[in-house]
Amino acid sequence: MxxxxxxxxxxxxxxxxxxxxxxxxxxxxxxxxxxxxPPVYRSTATVFIRTPGDVSRAVDGGDTYARHRAGTYVEFARSPELAARVIADLGLDLAPEELAGRITAENTAGTVLIEVGVGAPTAAEAQQTATVYLSEYAATVKALETVAGSVVPRAELVVVDPPGRPTRADAWGAxxxxxxxxxxxxxxxxxxxxxxxxxxxDRTVRDPRDVARMCGRPVLGPVTRAPTGIVTDDARVAARDLQNVADGPDHHRIVVVTEPETGAGATYAAVALTAALQELSGAAVLVDLDLRSRTLTERLGRSDAPGITDVLEGRSELEEALTKSDAGPFLGSGHSIPAPTEAVGSPALRELTAELGARYCWVVLVCAPVLSTVDATVVGAQADATALVVSLGVTTEEQVRRACEVLPRHPASVVFLDRVPDHPMPTVSRTEEGAGA
Incomplete structure (x- = not known):
């Protein structure tokens, strides 16, 4: 092929x-x-082409003449002039062309038989029209085949199968x-x-090989969509490959997860990846660092709980802000602040990230879309790896190219393929003692 x-x-x-x-x-x-x-009823009849005149004395009894005439009679059966005479006989309120369109005629190959069908809105009208039509049809053919000085025509139509009981016609003749x-x-x-x-x-990404070709970076995934709390095999493979890519210390691997534009599925991908890392290492924390939309925190139902902004501003302790989710420990975004860019680039956040890194083997930071803000670029410069989530069939090739241009190449930068999820996000529950490792 x-x-x-x-x-x-x-x-x-x-x-x-x-x-x-x-x-x-x-x-x-x-x-x-x-x-x-509207329904259409059809009454059918069969006529025979007889040659009683001079041509009957031919060697074949006029059979050749009759068969040659059959095609002409079939075409003449749908003549508007013939239909006009039938309309006049019955007093129908129809245009000749309309009645002619209801007529069918077919010559059986190798015979002198013509099967005629007449359609009408009702069964009674179909049979009545067919009867009158055959009479006019035969009379017209007889007149055409009669020559001057001859007593009988050279050919005439004889009804051998009169109009039968009308039946409802199939759709479009089939x-x-x-x-x-x-x-x-x-x-x-x-x-x-x-x-x-x-x-x-379509300019959206359809093949992981295209992503690797466009950005020239390691590609992880894609991750299969799965119900809440289930870690799929491909998520485990992605987590293992990420471990090989991120070459930080054993107990200090910080990964930034972002997307080119909103809608690529970064939040779902981060949850799936964190759950796999949690299973792999036993110590992984998920952090919602998208302080503008707070998408992950709201989807997890923790918009009213203290989060990272509260810890940064001293209104909450880290232990109090940490919660548990199906993916493992979770730190929400906290309350909205007027200058999220300053908070993301602040020394306080770097200290907090370092503290989380000291507690957990993996710290997964979910940042705002890279083409909308500089958050992922700023935080990614301090991380061990930056994962750009590309949703197959959603993210465009242009978005991938632009995102790869602004993301740092060092430390390691990878592409994490995912699809928009169709399952609910995991839920989060508070614990009295916090969610520390």
């Missing part, structure tokens, strides 16, 4: 919902049309299951086409 086909296959695997939804919507639309469209199947196939094709076109114009 050539590379182009492999790429199309990859796109369809990633965007399989597009063809699936295309099929569902197309079938649903077909069902709605079938329910809303059985309803076939129509629904066709609609589903059309929906799949349109959905697949939409998926391919979307991928052509």
């Amino acid at each position: 050539n590379p182009a086909m492999l790429e199309y296959a990859r796109v369809l695997r990633e965007r399989w919902r597009w063809p699936a939804w295309g099929a569902v919507l197309a079938v649903g639309l077909a069902i709605v049309v079938l329910l809303v469209a 059985p309803i299951p076939v129509v629904l199947l066709g609609a589903g196939l059309v929906g799949v094709v349109l959905g697949a086409l939409g998926a391919v076109l979307r991928s052509v114009f």
